Amino acid sequence: AQSVTQLDSQVPVFEEAPVELRCNYSSSVSVYLFWYVQYPNQGLQLLLKYLSGSTLVESINGFEAEFNKSQTSFHLRKPSVHISDTAEYFCAVSESSGAGSYQLTFGKGTKLSVIP
């Protein structure tokens, strides 16, 4: 079984400042890693994912996440946030093969609040 820990439930940050949302996972098997974003009154949207290869993955709106196998982490970063980035962010894992590869295990989420 896998588990995901998001270390911060809420992160306030000023507009144009950098931000890091932390995620650690635990698994006895190989996993895929995901970040989802949930804007108010909307469903979850995939932000980025790590499957294999380069440990740094990027999204189209300036977010990036780095897979660190030794620290079992997948932290999300953005060098300069905008008001529109205010949302809840969920880190998730799925097994890379087998029955567990069809379901996501989520963390509890981090609410990012961007302050003007």
Place this chain on the structure above:
Amino acid sequence: DAGVTQSPTHLIKTRGQQVTLRCSPKSGHDTVSWYQQALGQGPQFIFQYYEEEERQRGNFPDRFSGHQFPNYSSELNVNALLLGDSALYLCASSLGYGRNLGNTEAFFGQGTRLTVV
């Protein structure tokens, strides 16, 4: 493309009642998964349907059941509601059972907010 649509958006039920939630997958998708998101928690996997059969199930009691129709839409049924069943219920659709989440993408609906009183 309407994406994943869920109905109703909000629902209030009394303890002990039964409830049915509905989901229409994204156009072209044939696999539907259901998740429960309690307040302050991340979504938890309930089960997944493909070809009208339950294929995967999370750690939820038998009070939670589902159905998938030939048009790929799906229902989630919860019997004998408990106060603890109050949550946001999310439906996610994807293409192709047998394609793990590294090879396909799960698209989520806005959810149904169920309140049990």
